[in-house]
Amino acid sequence: MPFTIVIGTQWGDEGKGKFVDLLAEQQDIVVRYQGGNNAGHTVVVDDKEYKFHLLPSGVIQGKRVLLASGVVIDPKVLLKEITALKEKKYIINLGIDVRANIIMPYHILLDLAREKAANKPIGTTGRGICPCYEDKVGRRGVTFFDLIDPVRLQQRLDVIYPEKKALLEKVYNEQLLSSNEQIISEYSVYGNQLKQYLTDVSLELSQNSNNKILFEGAQGTFLDVAFGTYPYVTSSHTIAANAFVQAGIPSEKSMIIGVAKAYTTRVGSGPFITELSADNYNKTENTSDSANNALIGDYLRKQGAEYGTTTGRPRRCGWLDLAMLKESTRLNGFTALAITKLDVLSGLDEIKVCTSYLFQGKPLENFPHNAVLLEQCAPVYKTLPGFKLTPELIKNKTLPENAVQYLRYIQKNVGVPINFVSIGPERSQTILYENGVE
Numbered sequence: 234m235p236f237t238i239v240i241g242t243q244w245g246d247e248g249k250g251k252f253v254d255l256l257a258e259q260q261d262i263v264v265r266y267q268g269g270n271n272a273g274h275t276v277v278v279d280d281k282e283y284k285f286h287l288l289p290s291g292v293i294q295g296k297r298v299l300l301a302s303g304v305v306i307d308p309k310v311l312l313k314e315i316t317a318l319k320e321k322k323y324i325i326n327l328g329i330d331v332r333a334n335i336i337m338p339y340h341i342l343l344d345l346a347r348e349k350a351a352n353k354p355i356g357t358t359g360r361g362i363c364p365c366y367e368d369k370v371g372r373r374g375v376t377f378f379d380l381i382d383p384v385r386l387q388q389r390l391d392v393i394y395p396e397k398k399a400l401l402e403k404v405y406n407e408q409l410l411s412s413n414e415q416i417i418s419e420y421s422v423y424g425n426q427l428k429q430y431l432t433d434v435s436l437e438l439s440q441n442s443n444n445k446i447l448f449e450g451a452q453g454t455f456l457d458v459a460f461g462t463y464p465y466v467t468s469s470h471t472i473a474a475n476a477f478v479q480a481g482i483p484s485e486k487s488m489i490i491g492v493a494k495a496y497t498t499r500v501g502s503g504p505f506i507t508e509l510s511a512d513n514y515n516k517t518e519n520t521s522d523s524a525n526n527a528l529i530g531d532y533l534r535k536q537g538a539e540y541g542t543t544t545g546r547p548r549r550c551g552w553l554d555l556a557m558l559k560e561s562t563r564l565n566g567f568t569a570l571a572i573t574k575l576d577v578l579s580g581l582d583e584i585k586v587c588t589s590y591l592f593q594g595k596p597l598e599n600f601p602h603n604a605v606l607l608e609q610c611a612p613v614y615k616t617l618p619g620f621k622l623t624p625e626l627i628k629n630k631t632l633p634e635n636a637v638q639y640l641r642y643i644q645k646n647v648g649v650p651i652n653f654v655s656i657g658p659e660r661s662q663t664i665l666y667e668n669g670v671e
């Protein structure tokens with residue numbers, strides 16, 4: 234199987250970056266294929282922390298890294314990442330698909346203006362992702378092909394700019410301070426600096442079909458624009474099948490690894506059935522008080538350093554949701570699971586796992602297809618005994634029996650082997666289970 238696809242099973246930040254870095258050692262090419270710098274992927278190697286928003290996490294392993302046509306690219310952010318790595322003496326073997334769309338300054342302004350004007354904001358990362366994808370499908374986008382030629386860029390922007398200016402100023406009462414000419418001259422410089430990396434990713438992948446290719450998913454399954462908790466989603470398809478569409482190659486049977494946190498987090502708005510907050514208390518059928526609920530949520534946030542890599546926002550925290558993992562498996566076709574941040578649960582007396590939902594008091598068979606329906610669900614929990622992972626156990630990569638029992642429970646319910654378990658942010662803090670957890 235030449236392809237491996239790494240996918241977030243929840244609402245993002247599952248630890249995909251860590252696994253892409255780990256798996257990249259055995260790969261030839263690592264490809265990002267959707268999303269943009271709304272992503273924040275953290276890799277920790279030998280106590281050094283790297284945060285990537287656009288560059289595929291395989292870059293530290295010195296692999297060929299590609300940004301496929303489906304990625305929306307803020308050239309300023311990309312140049313900053315390239316410079317930071319070059320300063321650390323890394324060799325960057327990067328290819329950018331010439332078809333990829335550029336995030337322009339008006340996209341960022343529109344993203345922020347819409348959030349400000351909305352009565353129910355999505356809680357976006359404010360990086361211009363949605364307006365850029367809108368322009369792509371609306372055929373008003375600026376691609377790298379346009380960016381590298383000032384004449385073509387001018388021709389594109391002469392049509393696009395007046396509309397954006399009017400939209401910002403007349404609808405949202407916001408100023409687009411840069412003139413068309415200023416944008417053209419600033420962005421032509423970026424085009425010039427990035428020109429050296431341009432390639433045809435679709436063609437390159439076809440011509441290297443004997444290579445081992447790893448696709449690095451961004452965001453998570455429940456942020457998929459169609460199959461996530463719509464409308465509280467991102468603006469691209471995050472599920473595995475999209476890797477082939479965005480890279481421009483025929484689909485093939487692949488190893489598809491679902492990365493799942495041992496609990497659940499979410500940044501931004503939208504339903505979160507197992508959230509451990511005082512507000513969400515009345516949804517749980519449990520008798521513990523709401524303050525205790527919030528305390529466990531705070532405990533997970535603190536232990537897991539659950540603050541967004543991109544925006545620094547505190548992440549909402551809650552118990553693991555197996556109904557979500559099962560739906561994620563149905564949508565992506567996982568062949569393996571990677572469970573991350575198991576160490577974060579250490580120290581809790583008991584651990585709850587949501588096994589299914591009740592909808593209007595009755596068991597629900599299929600996962601709700603919409604945020605409105607999901608909001609009306611209540612979790613059914615199974616309680617499992619807690620465990621303690623001491624630094625010594627982590628160092629020896631040994632798990633206490635109750636931790637193994639927790640993993641077995643997940644594996645049995647989801648029906649996919651857990652091949653990897655992460656017990657710390659370091660690349661080396663990973664346990665491999667070739668045949669699943671026994």
Ligand code: GDP
Nearest residue numbers: 246247248249250273274275574655656657658
């Ligand atoms: P991604 O967006 O899916 O790549 O995930 P992020 O990088 O945004 O968030 C995951 C965070 O958890 C990062 O800070 C990682 O360094 C960290 N991390 C990954 N795996 C583990 C783990 O097993 N234990 C702990 N404590 N931290 C982890």
Ligand code: IMO
Nearest residue numbers: 245246271272273356357358451452467500501
């Ligand atoms: P990684 O790849 C977590 C969330 C935002 C918001 C929604 C829409 O690090 O897992 P957008 O800016 O995309 O229009 O915001 O999606 N979101 C993420 N949450 N991890 C991410 O990426 C995310 N990318 C977007 O918080 O709720």
Ligand code: MG
Nearest residue numbers: 246273274542
């Ligand atoms: Mg992240």
